[in-house]
Amino acid sequence: MTSxxxxxxxxxxxxxxxxxxxxxxxxxIQEQAIPVVLTGQDVMGAAQTGTGKTAAFSLPLLQRLxxxxxxxxxxxxxxxxxxxxxxxxELADQVAQQIALYAKYTKLRSTVVFGGMxxxxxxxxxxxxxxxxxxxxxxxxxxxxxxxAVLNQVEYVVLxxxxxxLDIGFLPDLQRILSYLPKQxxxxxxxxxxxPEIKRLASSYLQNPITxxxxxxxxTASTVxxxxxSANDDDKRRAIHQVLKSRGIKQAFIFVNSKLGCARLxxxxxxxxxxxxxxxxxxxxDERLKALEAFKSGEVDLLVCTDVAARGLDIKDVPAVFNFxxxxxxxDYVHRIGRTGRAGASxxxxxxxxGSDARLVADIEKLIKKKIDLEAIExxxxxxxxxxxxxxxxxxxxxxxxxxxxxxxxxxxxxxRERDQRVGREGREQxxxxxxxxxxxxxxxxxxxxASAAADATPAWEAAKSAPRSSVSANIKxxxxxxxxxKAAQPETSVQ
DNA sequence: AAAAAAC
Numbered sequence: 001m002t003s004x005x006x007x008x009x010x011x012x013x014x015x016x017x018x019x020x021x022x023x024x025x026x027x028x029i030q031e032q033a034i035p036v037v038l039t040g041q042d043v044m045g046a047a048q049t050g051t052g053k054t055a056a057f058s059l060p061l062l063q064r065l066x067x068x069x070x071x072x073x074x075x076x077x078x079x080x081x082x083x084x085x086x087x088x089x090e091l092a093d094q095v096a097q098q099i100a101l102y103a104k105y106t107k108l109r110s111t112v113v114f115g116g117m118x119x120x121x122x123x124x125x126x127x128x129x130x131x132x133x134x135x136x137x138x139x140x141x142x143x144x145x146x147x148x149a150v151l152n153q154v155e156y157v158v159l160x161x162x163x164x165x166l167d168i169g170f171l172p173d174l175q176r177i178l179s180y181l182p183k184q185x186x187x188x189x190x191x192x193x194x195x196p197e198i199k200r201l202a203s204s205y206l207q208n209p210i211t212x213x214x215x216x217x218x219x220t221a222s223t224v225x226x227x228x229x230s231a232n233d234d235d236k237r238r239a240i241h242q243v244l245k246s247r248g249i250k251q252a253f254i255f256v257n258s259k260l261g262c263a264r265l266x267x268x269x270x271x272x273x274x275x276x277x278x279x280x281x282x283x284x285x286d287e288r289l290k291a292l293e294a295f296k297s298g299e300v301d302l303l304v305c306t307d308v309a310a311r312g313l314d315i316k317d318v319p320a321v322f323n324f325x326x327x328x329x330x331x332d333y334v335h336r337i338g339r340t341g342r343a344g345a346s347x348x349x350x351x352x353x354x355g356s357d358a359r360l361v362a363d364i365e366k367l368i369k370k371k372i373d374l375e376a377i378e379x380x381x382x383x384x385x386x387x388x389x390x391x392x393x394x395x396x397x398x399x400x401x402x403x404x405x406x407x408x409x410x411x412x413x414x415x416x417r418e419r420d421q422r423v424g425r426e427g428r429e430q431x432x433x434x435x436x437x438x439x440x441x442x443x444x445x446x447x448x449x450x451a452s453a454a455a456d457a458t459p460a461w462e463a464a465k466s467a468p469r470s471s472v473s474a475n476i477k478x479x480x481x482x483x484x485x486x487k488a489a490q491p492e493t494s495v496q
Numbered sequence: 497a498a499a500a501a502a503c
Contacts, residue, residue: 087500087501088499088500088501089500089501114501115501115502115503116502119503136500136501136502137501137502138500138501138502138503139501139502141501141502142502142503164500167500169499169500169501170500170501173501173502257497257498257499258497258498258499259498259499280499281499281500281501306498306499306500307498307499307500308499308500310499325498327498328497328498328499329498332499356497
């Protein structure tokens with residue numbers, strides 16, 4: 001049994017880098033995936049968050065690049081032989097840095113390209129030639145079209161966070177990129193979450209794949225303590241203060257569903273005396289990288305973020321994750337809470353649940369196959385509460401560039417009376433009685449806090465779980481889209 | 497109900 005990196009017979013330069021980084025024993029996904037990737041077969045790999053998937057594919061990939069000379073007859077001295085695709089810029093940056101460390105003592109070159117940064121330095125690096133290219137889809141297509149990147153010699157393609165890469169928002173770009181790659185190649189897919197639909201879609205991009213599942217897909221890390229607290233919207237910041245204080249937590253990710261909500265919440269928490277920064281897609285790339293760096297260095301304690309930060313980011317010893325908003329997709333819940341409890345450390349995940357979130361929490365419970373109990377928080381009197389201010393003023397105060405128009409909610413679609421009536425009825429039936437006791441709409445600090453919300457929350461909670469799914473449920477739409485795409489999905493066309 | 501990814 002090879003459970004130690006030293007038993008792997010990695011090429012000397014790789015073994016040296018690994019030893020220098022202090023890696024000794026392998027995690028289960030590494031133990032299982034590395035030998036298979038070394039054979040050059042296609043892989044679909046699922047393992048919990050924070051268990052070392054990046055090393056699980058990049059080490060054997062580099063080993064193969066070292067062992068097998070390029071079969072290229074092209075004059076390019078360093079054709080791109082391996083392509084690694086990721087869904088966010090920060091993640092691409094992180095994975096590229098990790099690969100560069102592993103490849104440090106080899107002659108293999110690697111670089112990363114992603115949007116929001118000047119094309120020129122990236123172009124210079126690409127023209128020098130790299131064997132390993134890490135990228136986000138949009139910017140890679142730009143470089144392909146500008147003929148800065150030639151991908152007709154690619155032997156390996158990795159889709160990290162594969163289920164996201166195959167999702168409706170990314171699939172068109174992904175298909176275009178794949179159409180530039182040779183058909184004869186190895187394809188590796190990794191993620192902590194795979195839905196049955198995505199698995200089927202994924203299999204159309206794989207040839208005789210080996211499936212590696214360390215534990216069940218969608219399983220949350222056992223090192224994360226998951227808590228669900230009942231809190232109406234005006235009590236949510238108060239809940240954060242209370243949990244931070246009572247558990248003695250210094251640092252945390254706080255996830256919010258919208259960019260505007262993210263900017264507002266960050267501003268409010270900052271005002272309430274917490275060292276906070278915001279990370280979302282309407283910030284400049286410079287601001288995004290700075291926010292992440294400030295959190296990593298401990299300069300700020302709270303990173304208020306959208307799902308741009310939900311996946312893959314590996315920051316050591318983050319003690320807690322808050323879901324200020326319950327995520328729309330249950331898979332995102334698994335990824336969000338995976339920012340804590342990494343590499344065997346312990347972590348706390350707190351989800352703040354308001355009256356209208358019942359369906360979403362029921363979806364999470366079903367996905368992670370763990371019973372969820374909704375609890376009440378015992379507040380100390382001095383925690384701030386109340387509605388946070390809104391509009392463009394908040395946007396400006398949050399230090400955002402622009403006027404915030406981009407982040408304002410889109411105008412609602414034209415109402416359809418029949419649908420609206422049905423939705424209204426179903427919504428009322430579904431959530432009847434679930435509404436917390438304190439339906440506080442009080443302006444900031446006006447009314448004293450009243451009784452706890454959870455007392456009457458549980459019965460309706462149970463009811464909501466077994467209630468029929470509403471036709472407006474967020475999960476229906478993506479699934480339908482995926483199914484349609486699956487029907488339409490065609491494996492990539494051959495090289496021009 | 498949203499976010500992400502290109503200029």
